[in-house]
Amino acid sequence: VIVFIHLHTTLQKETPEGLVRNLSIEIDDGARLIDLVDILGIEADEAHTLFVVQGQIADLDHRLAEGDVVHFIPAISGGNFSAEPKKYTL
């Protein structure tokens, strides 16, 4: 299964060839978002990162499909946002 990855702002990877923010990789059939985090070796947890798969916010146990476009967007929540709209403060 091949997925397309977009790393945002502070999650871009420093490489000898320069900053990398867009890449595609092959993962096992049935792999979940959390597996992708491990493979990429990036620091991304649900409290500090927004995971967007095919235009929608996804959990770390989200199962990935062929051709999925995955965005890792850091530090958006800062722990201050919640799925409960009433607790949302900004």
Add this chain to the structure above:
Amino acid sequence: MQVWRINVRTQSFTQMPAPGSWEHLGGRGLLARIMVDEVPATCEPLGPNNKLVFAPGLLVGHMLSSCDRISVGGKSPLTGGFKEANAGGTTGMQLACLGIKALILEDQPETQDWNLIYLSREGLKFLPAADLLGLGVYETAQVLLKRFGDKVALALIGPAGEQRLSAAGIQNLDKDRVPSRIAARGGLGAVMGSKGIKAIIIDATGTEKPPIVDREAFRQAQKMFTKALMDHPQTKVYSDYGTAAMARMANGFGALPTRNFTSGQFDGVEKISGEYMRQVILERGGEGEPTHACMPGCTIRCSNTFADKTGASLVSPLEYETIGLMGSNLGIDSLDTIARVNWEVNDQGLDSIEVGAALGVAVEAGLMEFGDGNRALDLITEIRKNSPLGRIIGSGATTTGKVFGVLRVPAVKGQAMSAYEPRAIKGTGVTFATSPQGADHTSGLTIRAKVNHLDPQGQADLSRTVQINMAGYDTLGACIFAGFGFAAAPEAIRDLLNARYGWSVGTDILQVLGKESLKLEREFNRMAGFTKADDRLPEYMTREPLPPFGPVFDVPDEDLDGVFNW
């Protein structure tokens, strides 16, 4: 703190203490109170009965990080309703140091003469402005700084405001005296033009910061707030990447306005992204800066200076909303082109969002092709020439759509949407539809909430919460990004206000102020003739699916009508 009232016809001036019902308000909330109290809601926006009011927020004047914003208000010539537009820079700080809670410009001159208003500790004087007419904002600011010294603050209009165009804003100096901090939206520059005022010079020489009732308590609260702000991970993102970090994020959600809002993803997004912009600025060096503060004392410094290949500044700042409306919305994938177009609209004193949206509509009208930056510049030059075509575009997206018979006009209450596609971020769609200000990102964004943005359920609740909070922040004079700190330390707002004014407000003060402001704004709009029919998105957005994910805007009308039932 006093109310300074200026009659531009008689050139007379009074200083009075604020009435009791104004005392607990500042910024946006105070503007709403003044408009309801003093301005007939049915008045002509460019006539003698409209007023132009400048009001610093409640916390302005103390160099609290990101809390020195100036609110400008009046009846909008663009929407016909209440309008508050706010800006960073130094105007708010200097007005507060002069002890001005509200500066109210009234009436209309009987002659065609243009004036400057010079404010200082000694009061004010009117000075002739004939030599500045037709000059761009950048040159006008240089002349005024030479004449009055470089310590003053300025609020000024460009040729667009002089020509009373509905997309004209009012510009303010940033901390480096660049006149780029614009109270952009709703045509307040045209209102200033209708009063015959080219610029207001604010000279706070010899003054001190506004008084603080309990200095030690204020210092403690300031420390708590600054720490919360600095510790917030988002602060780092905005320092390094600025608001432009939003381009790839919005694109990821399929919410980046593209080709006149006909797609939510742009194939050229990488070349207009905040990440790419930072790389370019650092590579080019020279006058370019990826991180820049618009106000003294700001720790976030989300602003920037974008330089060309030789390192010479093209524009400062280059922001997400402009990148969205003048980049992807026009099919333009070059930051250099966007920066040039941005400089040109700044110099004319125009709102880049409104003009960008008008140009998107102009493409559908056959006046240009998507991706043609040179043609975009030509059309903006028409505005400077004050030609009929230029006047149409400079009157905004709605007027442009009407004149050329274009159906797809991304606007609400006559004001163009900023760079969030409401079909893909439906909570923001609710804000665009229902805000008393017309479609406006500063009225309450929801893209950062961890919700399913495509689900119509719950979006009205989400929008209500952020609209209340934003109206509260605008009343404090706090930048949207100060909210990162206040969200982490909500008691800081309570403590700062209590220490500053000797009040005893509770932790819900942000919401109390926000609700009061929204209630007054809606009251003004109601008296101006607005109904719930005005709280709707353009109909085509409820019918035409948005590529690539295909949503329509389907939040029920009952939900929209219930947003302000709290």
